[in-house]
Amino acid sequence: MSFNKIILVGNLGRDPELRxxxxxxxxxxxxxxxxxxxxDKSGEWQDVPTWFRVTxxxxxxxxxxxxLKKGSQVYIExxxxxxxxxxxxxxxxxxxxxxxxxxxxxxSRGDSSGDRGxxxxxFAGPSExxxxxxxxxxxxxxxxxxxxxx
Numbered sequence: 001m002s003f004n005k006i007i008l009v010g011n012l013g014r015d016p017e018l019r020x021x022x023x024x025x026x027x028x029x030x031x032x033x034x035x036x037x038x039x040d041k042s043g044e045w046q047d048v049p050t051w052f053r054v055t056x057x058x059x060x061x062x063x064x065x066x067x068l069k070k071g072s073q074v075y076i077e078x079x080x081x082x083x084x085x086x087x088x089x090x091x092x093x094x095x096x097x098x099x100x101x102x103x104x105x106x107x108s109r110g111d112s113s114g115d116r117g118x119x120x121x122x123f124a125g126p127s128e129x130x131x132x133x134x135x136x137x138x139x140x141x142x143x144x145x146x147x148x149x150x
Contacts, residue, residue: 006080006098008052009106010034012072018065028061030054032074054078056100064103075104 013031020026033049040046054076056064068074078100087093 004079006076006078008032008034008054008076008098010052010074010076012068012070012074013051015070016065016068018061026058026061026065028056028064030064030068032076050096052076052080052096052098053083054098054100056103060100060103067105072105073107075102075106076100077102 010032013033016028016030018026018028031051031053033051035047035049037045038048064074076098078098081097081099083095083097085093085095
């Protein structure tokens, strides 16, 4: 048995980029960083960031593009993979890629809504799996307050 799940709490490094597949599914990409505090050789505390490239799908993608911006704090769950690529200088580079399955907004409403208009929802809605290449994922209805059992 194997298991691949990552939980991240961090800040966006750039504004989300929203696009749509030819089938009409929303896809949103953004970079985010988590920070770890470590002492350097001189004993001073330093924040050491780890960068991730996150991809969200469908309703979560549209919510991320609408409500998040550079600097917004967000909670992401998903599957992580290591992508290798070659830069313009011929050097092999690596990127931590996260296919997000759940997103939650964190922080005060004023911190992440910015000038996007409207009010920020308390949560992004139910998890939606990314479509697989072998079969199309069924569409899921968005959750409403009436669906919450408490």
